[in-house]
Amino acid sequence: xxxxxxxxxxxxxxxxxxxxxxxxxxxxxxxxxxxxxxxxxxxxxxxxxxxxxxxxxxxxxxxxxxxxxxxxxxxxxxxxxxxxxxxxxxxxxxxxxxxxxxxxxxxxxxxxxxxxxxxxxxxxxxxxxxxxxxxxxxxxxxxxxxxxxxxxxxxxxxxxxxxxxxxxxxxxxxxxxxxxxxxxxxxxxxxxxxxxxxxxxxxxxxxxxxxxxxxxxxxxxxxxxxxxxxxxxxxxxxxxxxxxxxxxxxxxxxxxxxxxxxxxxxxxxxxxxxxxxxxxxxxxxxxxxxx
Amino acid sequence: xxxxxxxxxxxxxxxxxxxxxxxxxxxxxxxxxxxxxxxxxxxxxxxxxxxxxxxxxxxxxxxxxxxxxxxxxxxxxxxxxxxxxxxxxxxxxxxxxxxxxxxxxxxxxxxxxxxxxxxxxxxxxxxxxxxxxxxxxxxxxxxxxxxxxxxxxxxxxxxxxxxxxxxxxxxxxxxxxxxxxxxxxxxxxxxxxxxxxxxxxxxxxxxxxxxxxxxxxxxxxxxxxxxxxxxxxxxxxxxxxxxxxxxxxxxxxxxxxxxxxxxxxxxxxxxxxxxxx
Numbered sequence: 001x002x003x004x005x006x007x008x009x010x011x012x013x014x015x016x017x018x019x020x021x022x023x024x025x026x027x028x029x030x031x032x033x034x035x036x037x038x039x040x041x042x043x044x045x046x047x048x049x050x051x052x053x054x055x056x057x058x059x060x061x062x063x064x065x066x067x068x069x070x071x072x073x074x075x076x077x078x079x080x081x082x083x084x085x086x087x088x089x090x091x092x093x094x095x096x097x098x099x100x101x102x103x104x105x106x107x108x109x110x111x112x113x114x115x116x117x118x119x120x121x122x123x124x125x126x127x128x129x130x131x132x133x134x135x136x137x138x139x140x141x142x143x144x145x146x147x148x149x150x151x152x153x154x155x156x157x158x159x160x161x162x163x164x165x166x167x168x169x170x171x172x173x174x175x176x177x178x179x180x181x182x183x184x185x186x187x188x189x190x191x192x193x194x195x196x197x198x199x200x201x202x203x204x205x206x207x208x209x210x211x212x213x214x215x216x217x218x219x220x221x222x223x224x225x226x227x228x229x230x231x232x233x234x235x236x237x238x239x240x241x242x243x244x245x246x247x248x249x250x251x252x253x254x255x256x257x258x259x260x261x262x263x264x265x266x267x268x269x270x271x272x273x274x275x276x277x278x279x280x281x282x283x284x285x286x287x288x289x290x291x
Numbered sequence: 292x293x294x295x296x297x298x299x300x301x302x303x304x305x306x307x308x309x310x311x312x313x314x315x316x317x318x319x320x321x322x323x324x325x326x327x328x329x330x331x332x333x334x335x336x337x338x339x340x341x342x343x344x345x346x347x348x349x350x351x352x353x354x355x356x357x358x359x360x361x362x363x364x365x366x367x368x369x370x371x372x373x374x375x376x377x378x379x380x381x382x383x384x385x386x387x388x389x390x391x392x393x394x395x396x397x398x399x400x401x402x403x404x405x406x407x408x409x410x411x412x413x414x415x416x417x418x419x420x421x422x423x424x425x426x427x428x429x430x431x432x433x434x435x436x437x438x439x440x441x442x443x444x445x446x447x448x449x450x451x452x453x454x455x456x457x458x459x460x461x462x463x464x465x466x467x468x469x470x471x472x473x474x475x476x477x478x479x480x481x482x483x484x485x486x487x488x489x490x491x492x493x494x495x496x497x498x499x500x501x502x503x504x505x506x507x508x509x510x511x512x513x514x515x516x517x518x519x520x521x522x523x524x525x526x527x528x529x530x531x532x533x534x535x536x537x538x539x540x541x542x543x544x545x546x547x548x549x550x551x552x553x554x555x556x557x558x559x560x561x562x563x564x565x566x567x568x
Contacts (some may be wrong), residue, residue: 087469182386185358190407200406204393287393288437 069255077255078262087244091263093241097153098225101160105217108161109168114198117176118170130170138163138224142231151232156225163224164217171216175209176202208284215276219268226264303370304331305491306355306459310364313350313517324350325517327364330510332459337485337492339506339525341499343549347517348495352463355493356382368458378407381452385464387444390436390451396423397432400451408455422454423447425484440474446480453484459491466501478504479530499545503528503538511548521548 036042052071059070069077079088112129115122138159145155179202187201203210229242239247241260248256286291308331313324325347332338340348353359355366357376366373368380381388381403390399400419404410410418423429426446436444445465452460466474482505485492496502503511507526512519523545532538546552 180386180388182384183391184387185356185376185382185384186389186391189356189357189380189382190378190403191376192406196406200402201391204391207393283393287435289392 066252066254069258073255074258074262077253078259081256081259081263083103087259089239090239090260091267094225094229094242095267097156097240098160098221100153101157101225102218104157104222105164105221106168106214107219109165109172109213110203112165112169113176114170114195114286116173117202118194126169126173130166130173133162133185134166134170135169136162138220139227142228146232156228159224159228160221163220167220168210168213168217171209171213171289172206175206175213178209179205208289211276211280211284213271218271218276222264222268222271293361298521303332305334305336305369306332306493307367308351308355308364309367311351311354311361311366313347313354313359314362315350323362323516327363327518328512328517330519330522332491332493335481335489337494337505337526338497338505339502339509339551340493340508340512341497341502341506342512342517342520343497343514345514345517346512347514348497348512349405349463351512351517352382352461352495355459356380356461358359378403378455379458380461381455381457382461382463383445383448383452385466385467387436387441387468389448390444392436395433395435396428396439396447399436399447399548400454403451403455418454422450425453428449428481432530440478441469445469445477449481449482449484453488454489456490459493462492462494462495464495467496467498474501481505482530499542499549500533502545503541504530504533509545511545513549514550 056071059065059068059073062068068193078087080173112122112126116126141162142155142159145158149155149158176198182206183201187197192200225240226242226245230246231239232243242262245257245260245264248260249253280290308329308344311328312326314321315324328347328351330338340351342348350359352409355373356359357366357380359371360374373380391402397416397419400423401412401415404415404418405412420429420432423432426449428443428446428450431439431443436447439447447466466477469477478501478503481492484490492505494502494505496505503525507524508523509523510519511523512523523541525541528538528541
């Protein structure tokens, strides 16, 4: 056995109650240059610059701008497209169709999931339909849409609705089901039932899942639209961004093809970072609901 | 049974459980949560349902709230059978997620006033502000739930329920998820709120001490399935007498009843009453 250790008996002391002062230490100002390099946005731009330089180098080494125009050539074509208004017009045409399809798809998805959480046949319908249609690429329905609705915006809207509806319905529904039981009971305690219950409790409580569903649905819709426009687009007169890419490839304006692709990417990036990030900051991140 | 003298002026019970049997499960297997439970809650009561896990106390509260239909028997409020949830029986839960995270403290308290009571916005705001001040959170009106501590969240839930001035408040172990120091303060605050407002409370707990402190009358339930074991008075015990001999004796008596210990179980330290359920 080891020797028993006895701690010394110390005097007690009591301090006067302290006022709740600033518990946080003042943030130390570090070197500005260091801090700028740590910013995620700056790091991303730097990475993009490196990739653009690589691209330009490969293009120059390869030396055939029919096959691979360089970064500067693409940038020039892009700037010219913007200046002449052609590219902007095509973007506007695409976004107009997209907005229609997206709006219809979102409304249909919310309606379908609301019915699904309120009624049993609705739930069975939703589960069966999402299981069937979610794996089906929306673009595969384009031939059928063209047969039924002709060569026009209606066919494009049809495939976009399909691209939006199922993934959004799926994530909204799983968001609804993940709403805590206590919160549901609190809502029912106030006498909320039916659509009022969905609108006041389920919809806001499932917002994180709905927002990520909206994001996925937007990406699906955008790529489906561009793909569909590659098939046709002249019928509407001006045509959208996909048609712009297709046309310029036929005429071997490869730099314009690249400019069109750049526009597709930039718009996707802008929507994700401007619209969805702002929405998230104003809602689920403010409420600390992101998981 | 205590023989009851029927007189014209005798107060009528507000909330009544009449031979309530509650069951869970489907066709294959049913679990009986409570069997033939009856009790009367009078206006101004702080009525506590006390028992170990499995005695069906939370299920009884849920049934009183209208969230669970009895397999037999019924709950009545002012003589009318309770069928579905309603704002005349507001619940306060143990879980912190009972507060919608997308609403500020003020909006949370206003929510039922607008939705269930249909008050105009201005009146709802005033009333909500009043109750938030009563629970001492006026500086946090515009805070979101995630910015509050657990005790503050429970205070908001209590203010939200009190602001509705419903016929009876149903509380399902509202302080069980709090730390011991906060829990004691919340118990004291609840009782002092009751002294000022005199609402009717149906309170579920598994802590003998909490039952004696918060309750004015205690229904003891034995588990598997939940049956009534005793109904005791506890209005005489206050926070001042927590360590007193009478308080300890009351704790011990309840523990003996709940665990079917022989009366005055030979426990020299007198710790029987402190057994955690």
